[in-house]
Amino acid sequence: MPGVRVHEDVRTLRALPRETDLITAGFPCQDLSQAGMTAGLAGRSSGLIGEVLRLLERRRRARRGIPLVLIENVPFMLQLGRGRALEVIIDALEELGYRWAYRVVDTLAFGLPQRRERVFLAAALDEDPRKIVLSDDAGPPDPVAPTPDLSFGFYWTEGVRGLGAAVDSIPTLKGGSTIGIPSPPAIILPTGRIVTPGITDAERLQGFDEGWTEPAEAVARRSHRWKLVGNAVTVNVAEWLGRCLAAPGPYDGAWDAPMSRKSGAWPRAAWGADGKRFESTVSSWPVAVPRSRLDVFLRDPCPLSLKATAGFWSRFSKSSLRRPPWVDDAIVRHIEWMATRKTSDDRARAATAAR
Numbered sequence: 001m002p003g004v005r006v007h008e009d010v011r012t013l014r015a016l017p018r019e020t021d022l023i024t025a026g027f028p029c030q031d032l033s034q035a036g037m038t039a040g041l042a043g044r045s046s047g048l049i050g051e052v053l054r055l056l057e058r059r060r061r062a063r064r065g066i067p068l069v070l071i072e073n074v075p076f077m078l079q080l081g082r083g084r085a086l087e088v089i090i091d092a093l094e095e096l097g098y099r100w101a102y103r104v105v106d107t108l109a110f111g112l113p114q115r116r117e118r119v120f121l122a123a124a125l126d127e128d129p130r131k132i133v134l135s136d137d138a139g140p141p142d143p144v145a146p147t148p149d150l151s152f153g154f155y156w157t158e159g160v161r162g163l164g165a166a167v168d169s170i171p172t173l174k175g176g177s178t179i180g181i182p183s184p185p186a187i188i189l190p191t192g193r194i195v196t197p198g199i200t201d202a203e204r205l206q207g208f209d210e211g212w213t214e215p216a217e218a219v220a221r222r223s224h225r226w227k228l229v230g231n232a233v234t235v236n237v238a239e240w241l242g243r244c245l246a247a248p249g250p251y252d253g254a255w256d257a258p259m260s261r262k263s264g265a266w267p268r269a270a271w272g273a274d275g276k277r278f279e280s281t282v283s284s285w286p287v288a289v290p291r292s293r294l295d296v297f298l299r300d301p302c303p304l305s306l307k308a309t310a311g312f313w314s315r316f317s318k319s320s321l322r323r324p325p326w327v328d329d330a331i332v333r334h335i336e337w338m339a340t341r342k343t344s345d346d347r348a349r350a351a352t353a354a355r
């Protein structure tokens with residue numbers, strides 16, 4: 001955004017600007033596993049979230065506490081270290097005098113055909129944070145069974161332990177592998193073709209305008225765009241959060257049960273105030289915006305390559321993963337189709353070379 005000062009490394013940020021009234025932080029998940037190793041505020045040097053806690057603590061000591069904090073992460077955060085990682089953060093926020101509330105939110109609820117669950121935690125000094133993140137609840141629709149006339153999204157890079165199967169939607173777009181290779185999910189279309197979304201479709205699946213990340217190509221490799229898209233908070237979800245911050249709604253927690261955390265993991269929605277913690281029953285669908293079919297939504301699909309499909313099939317065909325029977329047929333047919341295409345492409349290239 002023009003005119004906004006960017007401080008690139010939070011670890012070297014000594015203090016927050018005087019007028020700060022909201023901190024938002026989405027940090028790498030592996031960072032949490034480090035934070036989970038050390039308890040309470042003492043663990044604040046052990047990760048990027050620890051840096052956020054350090055900055056909040058500094059302001060509290062100066063008696064100018066930051067009124068609002070918004071934290072985002074993957075739902076795995078709820079289970080990490082048998083719940084210890086989130087406990088470190090929540091203990092620290094409570095120690096700093098914050099009330100807090102969080103829930104899992106799914107991008108699918110916002111009219112986009114991507115299943116993407118993220119945890120959003122609001123902590124507030126003067127307000128009721130439940131009114132920010134827990135107020136809206138449309139509830140999830142009935143699950144839709146996979147059928148050949150609907151698209152079927154899956155991760156072609158998986159195929160042994162999981163598939164990430166998603167009906168009429170794609171599984172979560174990721175930031176790319178550790179070595180920076182983009183690996184978007186695959187989709188079996190109702191036509192039987194297997195495709196992957198192009199970068200502009202990926203942008204739209206995250207709520208960005210087509211081409212939003214194009215300027216990055218001036219300073220980084222094209223593949224970096226996948227990382228920007230995969231790391232992002234879906235625009236529509238961020239917009240909803242913005243609206244909730246601007247105009248909090250009602251929340252009645254009178255019937256919420258005290259938190260039990262039997263296996264250590266945290267519930268999918270919860271809140272805490274005055275040293276007490278409760279589970280909330282709100283769903284991951286705060287709103288329910290109608291969406292178009294995935295096959296209609298896509299504008300820039302590319303066929304899944306022969307190599308990628310064959311590699312996936314060699315793992316998947318041996319696995320005992322449950323799937324609808326037509327999925328196997330579609331993969332085999334796609335391999336045959338791509339092999340024919342390759343042969344005709346090879347012939348055309350040979351003919352051109354001979355001319």
Ligand SMILES: C[S@@+](CC[C@H](N)C(=O)[O-])C[C@H]1O[C@@H](n2cnc3c(N)ncnc32)[C@H](O)[C@@H]1O
Pocket residue numbers: 008009010011026027028029048228231232233
């Ligand atoms: C999971 S991503 C979240 C990205 C965010 N949602 C977005 O769309 O920009 C984690 C982010 O933490 C940033 N990060 C990593 N180390 C950092 C540091 N030392 N200081 C500030 N940011 C850092 C990374 O650049 C990355 O963008």
